[in-house]
Amino acid sequence: MSFQVDTSWTLFLDRDGVINRRDFQGYIQKVEDFDFLKGVKEGLQRISNKFGRIIVVTNQQGVGKGLMKHEQVEEIHFYMKKELERYGVTIDAVYSATNLKGAENDRRKPLSAMGIEAKNDFPEIDFQRSIMIGDTDSDIQFGKNLGMKTVLIKSEEKISMKSDWIVNNLIELADELEK
Numbered sequence: 093m094s095f096q097v098d099t100s101w102t103l104f105l106d107r108d109g110v111i112n113r114r115d116f117q118g119y120i121q122k123v124e125d126f127d128f129l130k131g132v133k134e135g136l137q138r139i140s141n142k143f144g145r146i147i148v149v150t151n152q153q154g155v156g157k158g159l160m161k162h163e164q165v166e167e168i169h170f171y172m173k174k175e176l177e178r179y180g181v182t183i184d185a186v187y188s189a190t191n192l193k194g195a196e197n198d199r200r201k202p203l204s205a206m207g208i209e210a211k212n213d214f215p216e217i218d219f220q221r222s223i224m225i226g227d228t229d230s231d232i233q234f235g236k237n238l239g240m241k242t243v244l245i246k247s248e249e250k251i252s253m254k255s256d257w258i259v260n261n262l263i264e265l266a267d268e269l270e271k
Contacts, residue, residue, distance in 0.1 A: 095241075097269055099144040102214075102222040104207070104240065107150035107186075109227035109247050110262075111172065116248065119154035121164055123171045135262025137179040139269050145214055148172075148186040149206040149224075149234065155190035162190060185213060201226075202233030225265070229253040 108114040113127040120126050140146060148169070154160045169186045176183060187206035189199035199205040211217045224235025225243045232253040235242040243265060244255035259265045 097142050097223070099142070100216075100218070100221055101143050102145040102147060102210075102217045103139070103143040104147050104149055104210075104222055104224040104235065106201075106224075106226035106228070106231045107148055107172075109249065110225055110231075110245050111148070114227070114247070119152070119159055120168060121154065121160045123168055126168050126171060128175065129261065131261045131263040133176065133179045133181070135264075135266045136176060136181045138266035139262070140181040142269060145184045145217060146182065147210050147214075147217075148183055149201060149210070150186065150188050151200045151230070152188045152190050153192055153200065155188075156192035156195065165190065185210060200230070202230040202237060204234065204237050207234065207238045225262075 105111060108120060111128065111132050112120065113129055115125065152165050155162055155165060165188055173183045187209055189201065189206060191197065191199055193200055207219065219238040219240050222240040223243060224231060224240045225245060226232055227245045227247040228249050229252055232242045232244060232255045242255040244251060244258045246258060246260050257268065259268065
């Protein structure tokens with residue numbers, strides 16, 4: 093990576109496929125279904141002190157489809173944050189777009205709404221000094237829409253967007269940031 097990250101930077105992360113195993117047939121609907129991907133806890137532990145803020149932005153239209161409730165999503169995020177805290181990682185905020193795709197007030201990535209909400213909540217966020225990590229085109233487009241650096245985590249997902257970096261996992265990203 094051709095730049096130095098410091099605590100003036102913000103790390104934005106997608107959830108499914110970046111932090112936890114993604115369910116390609118449906119949605120992660122309860123804590124028991126939430127499996128951290130290999131190396132996520134350790135990778136975030138190694139890089140978390142390099143960033144001033146860590147924000148999760150996640151599309152969760154299973155709520156809009158009536159397949160799960162807001163409370164279930166909140167329970168999962170509470171569990172995720174508590175588990176990561178055991179590794180010294182603080183997630184400053186989680187923003188969830190629970191609406192259906194194309195809804196009147198659509199907050200889903202790749203639209204910028206969740207990023208703008210984060211900046212309203214944390215005015216010190218500078219998108220030019222932010223990295224978005226995701227595993228889908230909409231994640232990468234979200235980052236680009238806001239002027240962030242982008243990192244693609246390789247997955248089964250078919251990708252057409254070009255990201256600034258491609259890594260296999262967060263351990264690999266930690267290696268890159270420590271160079």
